[in-house]
Amino acid sequence: MSAEETMPTYPDLAGACVFVTGGGSGIGAALTEGFLRQGAKVAFVQRSDAAAFCDRMAEETGNRPLFIRCDITDIPALERAIADASAAHGPVRVLVSNAANDLRQSIAETTPEAWDASMAINLKPYFFAARAVAPGMRAAGGGVIVNMSSVSYMMGNAGYPAYVTANAGITGMTRALARELGPDRIRANALMPGWVLTEKQISHWATPEDLAAHLDKQCLKEHLAPADIVGGCLFLASNASRMMTGQALVIDGGVVVTG
Incomplete structure (x- = not known):
């Protein structure tokens, strides 16, 4: 059975305000759809236009997401987007920081400017999004932060x-958020996918040789699709994981191990 066919229902997510970065494509689009199908009020940001995706979601799920066009490297704009989502849907109860750019650049190719650009999208917005939602979550009596990390650092990947x-910084930051925000009943966990075959991955880097080599590393001999990440995110966002915080949940088909 597919991931969609086995997706559980979490009643506490119905009506919850969910904010997703990069929620209109790739893994992010699958996460947006997953929350919509739970009956959540979803707002998401990304740079490119997502009107067609919103139309499709409204037709297929009966629940239209709120799209706010935003470059998440512009922190004031990201903070305004979170404020706009809260004005439309109520205080953000679930933050999913997902947007990232896994541009391939070797050590020799990584200039100071390239390094800063990578951190500006892959790490900095995660912290400031959490900082922006924390007051509303605190006032509402709690909330959930799910930071999308990656097993790439656990594998020690090159390139x-x-x-x-x-x-690696996302996982460390998640633990710091969990410790500092825990007294306010705000949970923070990292969700760490393996190699998920999004359209971008297939078009840019998924050669037959690399796919075969990676599959050989997995315990489960099936490539991951975006839908395979949704169940773990819903679990972390819901009350089913109410006493789980500061943790890293891996969904990679069995490449790396934790503990």
């Missing part, structure tokens, strides 16, 4: 050192 570093 994109800034991206790998940022994802």
Whole structure:
């Protein structure tokens, strides 16, 4: 059975205000759809136009997301988008920081400017989005932050050192958020996908040789699709994980291990 066919229902997510960065394409689009199908009020940001995606979601789920065009490297704009989402849907109860750019650049190719650009999208917005939603979550009696990381740093992957570093930073930052925000009943966890075959991955980097080599590393011999990440995110966002915080949940088909 597919991931969509086995998706559980979390009644506490119905009506919840959910904010997703990069929520109109790739893994982010699958997450947006997953929350919409739970009956959540979803707002998402990305740079490119997502009107067609919103139309399709409204038709297929009966629940239209709120799209706010935003470059998340512009922190004031990101903060305004979160404020706009709260004005439309109520205080953000679930933040999913998902937007990222895994541009391939070797150590030699990574200039100071390239390093800063990578951190500006792959790490900095994660912190400031959490900072922006925390007051509303605190006033509402709690909330959930899900930071999308990656197993790339656990594998020690070569070819994109800034991206790998940022994802290690996301996991460390998530633990700091969990500790500091926990007294306000705000939970923070990292969700760490393996190699998910989005359209971007297929068109840019998924050669037959690399796909075969990666599949050989997995315990489960099936490539991951965006829908395979949705269940874990819904679980972390829901009351089913109410006493889980500061953790890293891996969904990679069995490449790396935690604990």
